[in-house]
Amino acid sequence: MDAATIGALIEQGLPGARANVRGDDGVHFEAEVVASQFAGKLPLARHRLVYATLGDLMGGAIHALALKTLTPDESAARGP
Structure with a gap:
């Protein structure tokens, strides 16, 4: 598993x-x-x-995934 694939699945x-x-x-x-x-x-x-976007990959091919989740407004408020 690679980071690009995980990102694409989430998106x-x-x-x-x-x-x-x-x-x-x-x-x-x-x-x-x-x-x-x-x-x-x-x-x-x-x-x-x-x-849910990753399904069975979690706990299998993806052993651990640390998440930071933001709304677009929260992301914009943080700045660049």
Whole structure:
């Protein structure tokens, strides 16, 4: 598994999302995901949305995925 594939799967599963995924060892990854679907949701619900895009890969090909989930407004407020 590679970071680009994970990012593409997340973006396909959450239309309009931006996913920046990093990970060098092929099993441990970290991702920042910006998606309008996160609006009004608590962090756990946001993470579940992301995990749902990856299905059975979680806990299998993807051993660990650290997530930072933001709405577009939250991302813009952080600045560049």
